[in-house]
Amino acid sequence: MKKTISLLLIFISVLAYSQENDDFSQRLKAINTQSVTYYNVDGVDFSSQTYNYDFSEKSLKKIYKKFNIKDTDLKTKDESLPFNNLHVVKKQNITDNLTQNNSYYFIEDNSKTITIIWFGYYHKPSEDFEKEYITRIINNTIPKNVFESMKIDSIDFAGRKIKLGNNCYWTNVNTVQCPYNGEMNWSVHKNIESAKTAIENQFIITKNRGGIKVISEEQTAVIFEGTETTAKKVVFDFTGMKSLLAGMSGGKTLTVYYVAEKVRDNYVSCVMSFWNNDNITKDGLAPLLEEVMQLKI
Structure with a gap:
């Protein structure tokens, strides 16, 4: 039962609003x-x-x-x-x-x-x-x-359709969770500056919550939606968090990747995560994360 993690980590999206007109077809x-x-x-x-x-x-x-x-x-x-x-x-x-x-x-x-x-x-x-x-x-x-359908079969990830089946669900706008297979949230932006601000603020907010400790933080080479780039990889320790969230997750550590990159005709901020007791592929990621990102070895 992992559905509550988005209330802590993924639910919060942050950014300055672009003063240019928004594009209903992708960004809203x-x-x-x-x-x-x-x-x-x-x-x-x-x-x-x-x-x-x-x-x-x-x-x-x-x-x-x-x-x-x-x-x-x-x-x-x-x-x-x-x-x-x-x-x-x-x-x-x-x-x-x-x-x-x-x-x-x-x-x-x-x-x-x-x-x-x-x-x-x-x-x-x-x-x-x-x-x-x-x-x-x-x-x-x-x-x-x-408006997205509440029942997930596939998602529109910044202009690309990704088929997920029926084992995943929305926890917020552009926030999808697949139990034991990972979670991710994303936003589509007009410029790279706002995308970078979004992921940095999410990181700051998460690490400043009580009972959570940063175990490690590093820059990691990845391929995100076909583009070679760098992600911030952070491992959080939840063992000190005395809440319903930590009890229901079943996990003790959460690995999170923060990426801001140009995707097709827009810029995307994306935060991807999985628990230590989730399903992990041979390439080191949860299956949901591998739909949009691969580690560069």
Whole structure:
């Protein structure tokens, strides 16, 4: 049972938003669950969900509790949006040099109910990005083809179809897990700088979690989607992590590869991992990882 690792390592995607128009055909992806819709574009994760409440102070207070928003948190109306709304920003220091900014919009949608749209950043928030996607979500103008099917038979990996069968599942947008065969997440970017920032921030966030220790860290020559490049290989020790996650994984160490590289017409950030008790091929990787990367010997 490995499904919880993505909550620790893979669930967090990080990046500065490119100011150029996004390409719906490849760079924006989404997953629609029964209660929440998750999105990813240029490495930025955001989500939306709707509550069947009227946009009133009483209703909003109920919802604030669900998002850990306190009475003392500043709530402002964004007058530039064509919807009745309240905006809340909360910050969390990850390290001295890395801060997570959480931007929440509580919006009276076209059905007169409340839609909450969340954006998470590890840099200064982009108001233009937020407003663009709020408008698209509320007006339901995001193309249907960017939504992935919840049932996995194959995945679109940055423009290449990879057949995986029915033993794998999504744990987030562009995050796939195959029990005992590895896990990976990726984002498609407009430039290499944002891709490199994404994998570096994922590494920083993981190594700064309590109970996790870096055993080793090295640069490794690999072939990623047919291109010779370098990956950061890190082995994490989870034996000191006293949580449900460590207990359910069954593993004691996690090997992770971080890669940022040009793939076809875009740039990809990719984080791939496997536990010490996963299935490992003769070439030293879990089967899922070998779908996109090989070690260069």
